[in-house]
Amino acid sequence: MSGNKTFTIIKPDAFRASYTGPIIEIIEHAGFSIKNMRLVEMDNKMASRFYSVHKERPFFSRLCKYMCSGPIIVIELEKENAVSDFRKLIGSTNPEEAEEGTIRKKYASSIEANAIHGSDSDENAQIEIDFFFKN
Ligand code: UDP
Ligand code: MG
DSSP states (O other), X not given: OOOSEEEEEEOHHHHHTTOHHHHHHHHHHTTOEEEEEEEEOOOHHHHHHHTGGGTTSTTHHXXXXXXXXXXXXXXXXXXXXXXXXXXXXXXXXXXXXXXXTSHHHHHOOSSSSOSEEEOSSHHHHHHHHHHHHOO
């Protein structure tokens, strides 16, 4: 059975471009409710821990640097079938391949600076929610 929680980050490029409002509007309009939200500025250590699954990938150090380049908005979301519905709403990692109408198609500028994060499984959603919201 699929869970009802997911986790998202409005990434530094989108925050900097003042897309936070429009992106949250799309998310709420799609039926997700906000359970918890805050503004965070990650340091390299925190970004490396968050993206530790990607530590062997060639883009890892650039990705961590980018995620620390400015404030981000972290949000816990709730909806039936949350993880998979949210991945559909944000679109493919590479905005050039993202479907029309998705958040990444609208607001992402590159495969790295792709505006938004979405958890990829129920298990990771809970891990990511705890990462930012469990004191
Ligand atoms: N990323 C990157 N280069 C790549 C692939 C991914 O810079 O070739 C970045 C991008 O910001 C992406 C994040 O690393 O969102 C995590 O990658 P993942 O494969 O988990 O993509 P996502 O789940 O975010 O779609
Ligand atoms: Mg991922």
